[in-house]
Structures are given as C-alpha cells and as structure tokens.
Amino acid sequence: MDAQALLIFDLDGARFAVDATCVLESIWLPELTPVEQAPSWIVGVFSLRGRIVPVIDLRLRFGHPARPYSLGDRVVVLATDRVPVGIIVSDVIEVVDLPRAAIQAPPQFDGSVPGSAHLLAGEARVGDGLVSLLDVARLTCIPEARAIADAAQAAGQQEPASERQFCAEATADARALFRVRAQALRDAAVAEEGDRLGLAVIEVGGEKFGVELASVREFCNVVQISPIPCCPPHIRGAINLRGDLVILIDPRAALNLPTADVGGNKAVIGTRGEQPVGIVVDDVHDVVYLRAEELRAPPPALRESGGAEIKGAARYAEGMMTVLDLPALLAREEWVVDEKV
Numbered sequence: 001m002d003a004q005a006l007l008i009f010d011l012d013g014a015r016f017a018v019d020a021t022c023v024l025e026s027i028w029l030p031e032l033t034p035v036e037q038a039p040s041w042i043v044g045v046f047s048l049r050g051r052i053v054p055v056i057d058l059r060l061r062f063g064h065p066a067r068p069y070s071l072g073d074r075v076v077v078l079a080t081d082r083v084p085v086g087i088i089v090s091d092v093i094e095v096v097d098l099p100r101a102a103i104q105a106p107p108q109f110d111g112s113v114p115g116s117a118h119l120l121a122g123e124a125r126v127g128d129g130l131v132s133l134l135d136v137a138r139l140t141c142i143p144e145a146r147a148i149a150d151a152a153q154a155a156g157q158q159e160p161a162s163e164r165q166f167c168a169e170a171t172a173d174a175r176a177l178f179r180v181r182a183q184a185l186r187d188a189a190v191a192e193e194g195d196r197l198g199l200a201v202i203e204v205g206g207e208k209f210g211v212e213l214a215s216v217r218e219f220c221n222v223v224q225i226s227p228i229p230c231c232p233p234h235i236r237g238a239i240n241l242r243g244d245l246v247i248l249i250d251p252r253a254a255l256n257l258p259t260a261d262v263g264g265n266k267a268v269i270g271t272r273g274e275q276p277v278g279i280v281v282d283d284v285h286d287v288v289y290l291r292a293e294e295l296r297a298p299p300p301a302l303r304e305s306g307g308a309e310i311k312g313a314a315r316y317a318e319g320m321m322t323v324l325d326l327p328a329l330l331a332r333e334e335w336v337v338d339e340k341v
Helices: 145-154 172-187 190-195 300-309 326-330
Strands: 003-011 014-019 023-028 042-048 051-057 074-078 085-089 091-099 120-126 129-134 196-204 207-212 218-221 235-241 244-249 266-272 275-281 283-291 310-316 319-324
Touching: 003 074, 003 085, 003 120, 003 129, 014 120, 023 172, 023 283, 042 172, 051 074, 074 091, 091 120, 172 283, 196 275, 196 319, 207 283, 207 310, 235 275, 244 266, 266 283, 266 326, 275 326, 283 310
Parallel strands: 014 129, 051 085, 207 319, 244 275
Antiparallel strands: 003 014, 003 091, 023 074, 042 051, 074 085, 120 129, 196 207, 196 283, 218 266, 235 244, 266 275, 310 319
16 A cells, blocks of 8 residues: 555644654754744754754744743654754644545645645545645755754854743743753764663652653553553553553552542553553653763662662752653552453
C-alpha cells in the first residue's frame, strides 16, 4: 500500500500534520533568543546540540494574533535544505500512516491569500476529525535562514536583552524552566550524549521526579479508564492504547505521597516483562540530560523509604527532583494484577 507517514499535532484545538520524514525531533519549548531583522513570525533561535535552529510561531505564520507561550508548548524540528527549522505547536499527538489516496488536494488559492490557506498540501480524515496537512517546503521557506543562524552563532548566543525578555509575561519559575531547557539543549553536544542520562521530568502529588527516557515506552493522555474488579486501590484500572491493554498504577503509595481521590490525567508507559504497564502522573514537564556528577546519592531517609526504586536526586530549575528507577518501580510484586480473580 502506498502510504505516507504523518506527524499530527495540535495548535489551539485544531489538528495539523506534517510529513513525518521531515521531522528531526520534538522537544519542549526552550527559551528563545530574539534575532534582529528576521520575519515577524521567526520569534527567535535556540542551540540544539550546537546547531542554531530558527523557530516559527505558527500562529503568526498563519496571520493570527500572537498568544503567550506555555510550558506545555512543544517545538517540532523540521529538516530543510538550509538549516533545521522549528515550529511551535500546542501538543504532539501521534504519528500515523495514511494511504496517499486518503489525502485530498487542498482548495486552490493564489499566493496572495492570507493565513494558512497557501501553506496547505492536503486534507485528510484521521479518526473522527479532519487534519490539515502542511506543505513543509512552503512553511519553512526562509531565504535568509542560513544568515539568521550564522548571525546567531556569531553573536555567541548572548542572553536576550531585558527589554526583549523571552516570555516576559510568564512567572519567574516558568522563565527559569524555559532557560533550563535551553541550557540542556545547548550543553547536550552530540559527542557527549552517551555520557549523559536522559530524564523525563514528571510531577506526582506536587513533587518532581525524573524517569530515565530509555525505560519509557511512551507518554499518553488518560481519557477514560476502565476499572478492574477486585483490585487494590493503587490499581487505577486499564486503558486501550492502540490495541494494547495497559494497566495503570497510582504510584503515590510507593512514593510515600498522600493519596488523592482523583489521580492525574497523564501516564508514563513502561513495561513489566513483555506487558505494557503505566504509572499515572499529574504532569510531564520536561526532558533534561544530566552529567554523571549531577546525579547525587539520595538522602538516607529517601533511600530507606523508596528502596531500589530511588536512583538518586538532582537539581532541577530552582529545586530538586528525585530520580526513579522506573523498571524497578513497575516490578513491585504487590503491583501484580491477580488474573485468577
């Protein structure tokens, strides 16, 4: 079957897609450095492991009003024939393979039509909704992209001037987190990637935890959980994840956190043997890369209470996070669902 792989993302509640073969990676939005004399929809640049990436605000590219950024925004980094270019999106949904025949040609507009119309490559139905496929070549057509990247490189990625502070309307904690993300991306040089520990930063019960990316199968939103009869309270239930039955566990008791009547609406999916299993979390905040010396031994009290599930502690933003061993956490014997019940 002649199919096309599409990365589907959300922007202010609307679904868009780009050719997945053009996608280099997806990251949490970092602090951006403004660039002089760039188009208004180029809202800044950042250093991605030594490569300068201009970033497009899709709202401005479509001719819509600007909106404040949030910590939940993501940047999809696209390959172009000049330099990598990022686009800011609200959320990354999934990658799907669609038959090319299912992608309809977009309405015909001339180049003077404002907004996103002249940036469309097609329309397709995915699930219960319509998705607009964007033309990556037109979307990222920035003749001066190389000059923008070179100018930013020559400037040495200096900090933004105070009068042009990135996301000035955000809280001080949020701005600090944007900056931590940018620093992590700048420091994670390709040559050093093998010496760094990649962690997803999650939140449970108001506390920050890190789980090793290598042990994470995926992250997902929890929409509807099917309860499992005769199970202990820490077994929240099961979800159908693209045909896989995934048991969801509330980790609060194991982490010595107060129980809650309502759990989080996100899940971190790992595996127990061959079976996918997930822990319910309040939020997934970030991805960071730690040097070996940045991972500290956990305090004795924390090690005693958490046991093998605690790998250490590390500084994160303005505070600390506990680094968890996700496979050990999921391997707890008391978390096994008795299939005979």
